[in-house]
Structures are given as structure tokens and as C-alpha cells.
Amino acid sequence: MTRSSSAILNILNLTPEELRKKFTELGIQSYRASQVLGWIYEKGVYDFERMTNLSVDLRQKLKEMFVIGIPQEAERESSGEDQSTKLLLKLSDGNFVETVYIPREGRRTVCVSSQVGCKFHCAFCASGQAGFLRHLSMGEIVSQVLLARDVSADKKLTNIVFMGIGEPFDNYRELLRAVRTLNSKEALGIGARKITISTSGIVPKIEALGEEGLQVELSVSLHGATDTVRESIMPVNRAYPVKTLISTCKKYIKKTGRAITFEYILIKGINAGEKDARDLAKLLKGMLCKVNLIPYNPIKEFEHEAPTYPEIVRFQQILQAAEIKTTVRFSKGRDIQAACGQLRSVTCHPEQASDSERVEGSG
Ligand code: SF4
Numbered sequence: 001m002t003r004s005s006s007a008i009l010n011i012l013n014l015t016p017e018e019l020r021k022k023f024t025e026l027g028i029q030s031y032r033a034s035q036v037l038g039w040i041y042e043k044g045v046y047d048f049e050r051m052t053n054l055s056v057d058l059r060q061k062l063k064e065m066f067v068i069g070i071p072q073e074a075e076r077e078s079s080g081e082d083q084s085t086k087l088l089l090k091l092s093d094g095n096f097v098e099t100v101y102i103p104r105e106g107r108r109t110v111c112v113s114s115q116v117g118c119k120f121h122c123a124f125c126a127s128g129q130a131g132f133l134r135h136l137s138m139g140e141i142v143s144q145v146l147l148a149r150d151v152s153a154d155k156k157l158t159n160i161v162f163m164g165i166g167e168p169f170d171n172y173r174e175l176l177r178a179v180r181t182l183n184s185k186e187a188l189g190i191g192a193r194k195i196t197i198s199t200s201g202i203v204p205k206i207e208a209l210g211e212e213g214l215q216v217e218l219s220v221s222l223h224g225a226t227d228t229v230r231e232s233i234m235p236v237n238r239a240y241p242v243k244t245l246i247s248t249c250k251k252y253i254k255k256t257g258r259a260i261t262f263e264y265i266l267i268k269g270i271n272a273g274e275k276d277a278r279d280l281a282k283l284l285k286g287m288l289c290k291v292n293l294i295p296y297n298p299i300k301e302f303e304h305e306a307p308t309y310p311e312i313v314r315f316q317q318i319l320q321a322a323e324i325k326t327t328v329r330f331s332k333g334r335d336i337q338a339a340c341g342q343l344r345s346v347t348c349h350p351e352q353a354s355d356s357e358r359v360e361g362s363g
Helices: 016-025 030-042 056-065 138-151 168-183 203-210 227-233 242-256 274-284 309-321
Strands: 072-078 085-090 096-104 107-111 115-117 132-135 159-162 195-199 217-221 260-266 289-295 325-328
Touching (some): 085 138, 096 138, 132 168, 168 195, 168 203, 195 203, 203 242, 242 260, 260 309, 289 309
Parallel strands (some): 107 159, 217 260, 260 289
Antiparallel strands (some): 096 107
């Protein structure tokens, strides 16, 4: 008997524990779940027919009950400046998201999206421009990692950053399930410390993450040290002002013993002057934290520019003088619009999409 398509489960939406439980309910021995997980996550096989250590009957049964819902690669663009590769992925409902594979200094990092579009409308970010469409499921998050792994020469990844399209904390449940699956030894086995969650500063979810007992890295997009500056480019600051955000970060650090990275996009004439640097130094002085300065990557909707190199150095020096660990990150993949703030997703096939139809994305 064939089952209706609505009853067919995407196996990638189940954590290893959930898959084992499901198999038991279906009368399939639980060690079979480990075999299936091994095919998908270790060997990158997304077709039950090719799982040759399963009996023909079991393969047939799995095909009737499950799909392995890997998105379709619609486009692949490789950077001429560095080795970054941007994948445009078509989801099962026809929406698109972008994922970036970034090999750098011995690391092989994948930057994943957590939503189609974003509600938060940060001025400098392509994701916030055209609004929000929907959350991604755990399977849609995990499969971005699987597809990016296939891009790497040795089929291995070292780091995962949730800095693609969407606000990860706005999709908290699926985010956490994806993190736990990616971290599981039965799936990709990526160490929690190699997974970075980046947020625009959703205070209740920073508090919630502090209670999860996870060793993940937390990165907070600050981009302004006062409410006036931050609010001018990040509307989320109205809900969670700087003082509240920083005191929550301090509590998170105290609770977890883990440092926070503050991301700070330097935009000339907005937040990149010496006074801005001094305000930032005062705000963060004494905290267990690091600041990542990112010269602004232009998008057409926000016609500003990065400060000059000497201005960037001066900004960094002011923070360092306050003993704040500070690095300057020149984004990878700028020539393929894959740098921080430049990612886009589209709601129909890119060949049919006009620029105005695009939902822009970043992290
Ligand atoms: S920076 Fe993050 S939260 Fe802000 S609009 Fe872009 S994706 Fe959304």
C-alpha cells in the first residue's frame, strides 16, 4: 500500500534519537537507524536504494515512509578573489536560500541560513530589505551543511557559522535541533565549540541559550555602542536597547564562563569615528569578549562605504588600548556577493526574479 505524500517524513527533520525512536515504532531494529545515519552523514548518500547494507525489503519500506529531503542546487558561484563558493539552493516549496562554503587558513567553514528572508531589517544587510517569508526546518538547515561539505575537496568541514540569511534566534527550536544534530557523533560530529550562532541581539534567547548547557560560540551583532547609533541601523535596538543587551551578555558570560564575540560593521559617517570607538571601548571594557571589526560590504539599498584603512586601524587601536581583544575581518567572497551582509534569497527561480523581487540576506 502506498502512503499519501503528506504522511512521508523528511528523514533529515529527525534528530538521531528521534530517528531511532521512529524506527522502533515502525518495528525496524534501532541499529538500522545507525546504518541509515552513517550513509547520510558519513558517506553523503541521499538515496535509500544505494544503502546496500540494508535488505531490499527494508529499502522499499523506507522509501514508502521517508524521503531524504536534500534541496536542489540551483546555482553555484565561486569567488575569483578567494576560494569561497556560494550555493543557491531551491527548497521543496520553491523558495531559495544561500549557503557559503569558506575555506580559510586550514579551516573549512560553512555559513548557513536559518530563515527565508528576515524580519529584522538591519539597514546594512541584504536579508532585512524585503521581509520575512518563513523559518527553515532543521532538515533544511542540516542539508545546507551536507551540500557545502560536498563542495570541499576532502569532503570535510571544520566550522559552522549561523551567519547566513535570517535571525537564528527567531527560529530557536529548529536552530537548537540542528545544532544538536550537527554536533551528534551519529551525524556530522562537529564540535560544539566549532559552531557559532550569530544574533542581532534577541535578549530572551541569549538568556535561553545560556541555560542550554551547550558549548557553542555566541556572536552578537552590535554595530553601535549607543542607542542613537545602533537604532539608526538596527531597528531591533528599540526592543532590546544597548544597556539591556550588554547586561544580558554579561549574565550569559557569567553563567557559561564563555566569551562572546561582538561583531561590528564599520560604516563611514555612521559608527566608525573615534568617538564611536571610545564609546564602544567604555561599553565593553572588562568583559570577557572579543570584537570583530568588519569593514562594510556595500549593498545597493544602503549607499555607504567602509572607512579608510588608517581609520580602521585607529578604531582598532582605541579598543586595544582599553585591553579589548580586537580583530579586523575583511570578508571573503565579496566578488560573488557572498560576504557578510550581502547574501540574498529569492522567492522564485533567479532567472525569473527581478531585483525588486529579491529578499536579501545575511547574518
Ligand atoms: S543582520 Fe541578521 S538580523 Fe539583521 S537583517 Fe540581516 S539577517 Fe536579519
